[in-house]
Amino acid sequence: MSTSSLPQRSTVRKKKPTKRRKKRSFFRTLSKVFLFCFILLIAGGGWFYFAPSAKNLRYSIADTLITTQHRYMAKYIIGEDGLKDRVTEYSSLFEEMGVEKDTHTITPEPEEVKEKPLVEIENVSGTGYSGYVMIVNDPTKVRLGIPNKVGSGEKVTSMVKRTGAIAGVNGGGFADPNWKGNGFKPIGIVISQGKLYYNGLGGKKSTQIVGLDKQGKMVAGNYSLDEINKMGVQEAVTFSPRLIVNGKGLIKNAAEGWGIAPRTAMGQRADGAIIFVVIDGRQPTYSIGANLYDVQQILLKHGAVIAANLDGGSSTVLVKDNEIMNKPSSQYGERYLPTAFLVFEHPEQVDMPNIWKGLDPSKIDAAKKRTH
Structure with missing residues (x-):
């Protein structure tokens, strides 16, 4: 057999691809x-x-x-x-939400029926947010806490410990230049123990308040100082918007919810119990935050017939038994604030001296360095 007829193995090798x-x-x-x-x-x-x-x-x-x-x-x-x-x-929109007349009444449970603790706290969560709901079963046990040193706000943990409160949440807003304010210059008004402690309205005839009257009925909406006085408002701060009035939510949907952020809000059930909602935010691996529609729906689910927004963002904090329950978003730690809603077993024994007495609100330096 001819060797030329046999299959031949090619002697030509294929070139491997070069590095180039x-x-x-x-x-x-x-x-x-x-x-x-x-x-x-x-x-x-x-x-x-x-x-x-x-x-x-x-x-x-x-x-x-x-x-x-x-x-x-x-x-x-x-x-x-x-x-x-x-x-x-x-x-x-917020101004409009504070106009409708509030006609809600409260009917506290008879003393012999009451077996609930003064304060109850539960976790709450939803799409993108986590936080807490604190129920205060007796609304007459809530007082407005204010700082005890001129020139500086005070941390809620400090207010709670100093006054012997059971719990507390942040209250109204304050002038905050460059987001590093000292927490001593409130926005609007502050009412404590039935007296006007601070008036920063600057000539405005009315303001949106969040607070309580002498009977423990929650007050929220747009009122003049004369109306506030006639209503017997006992504890209050300026803030908005009102979220619920006469049992109905005022925010139609999430698109009107004013973005996603840490939130604090206050509401009241028909039986008088106060509902505080505290939502953490700006922490992607834990809680991004909630919009006001989310907060409104939480309050409605818990039976609120009236409710309003409080200062949120990096000020949002919930303190119980001298410990912070939530996770504040402030990079500087817990903030110094001008007001907080505090809960006491014996509020009648608590005295909150007026640290703004004699001061001109227009001359308060909101950015003055703290000395403590």
Whole structure:
């Protein structure tokens, strides 16, 4: 047999791809990936900024930024004019939410039926948020706590310990330059023990308050100082918006919920029990936060017939038995505040001296350094 008719093994070896060819192939693949991502980014950006279907998302992100110290960044989402319009829109909406006359009444349970502890705390959670609901079964046991040193606010933990309170949550807002305020200059008014302790209205005839009258009935809404006096308001701060009035929620949906943030709110059931809602936020691995619609729904679920928002954000804190129950978001730790709602076994024994007495609100330095 001829050797030429037998299958021959090729003596020509295929060249292995060189490192240069491998590198070119890698960069071609990488460039395709980058091109795909770029196209996706352009398409996504186009949808986010221009598509009607993305409007709610745009405003939700903008509203969330508005509640932070980075409010200015919202203009990159909805434009500078959009930012101004949004803030004006919410201000107008919050004013409207405080107008309807509150007609709720409370009917406390008979003493012989009461077997519940004064304070009950439960966990609450939902999509993206975690927090607590604190029920105070006797509304007459709640008093407004204020600082004890001129020139500085006070931590709620300090107020609770100093006054012998059982529990406490943060109260009204305050002037906070560069988000590093000393917590001593409240916004609006402060009423303690039935007396006007602080008046920062600057000529305004009315303000939105959150508080309690002598009988323990919650008061929330837009009132003049004369109306507040005639109603016998005992403890109150300025804050808004009112969330529930006469048993119905005032926020229609999440789109009107003023973004996602840590929240504190106060409500009351028909039996008089006070409901405090404290929601943590700005902590992605734990709790991002809640919008006001979420908070409203929690309050309604717990039977609130009236409710209002309190200062939130990095001020949000819940203290029970001298310990912080929640996880405040402030990078500086628990904040110094001008007011807090405190719960006492014997509130009649508590005295809160007026540290603002004789001071001109317009001359209080909100950014003055603390000495303690």
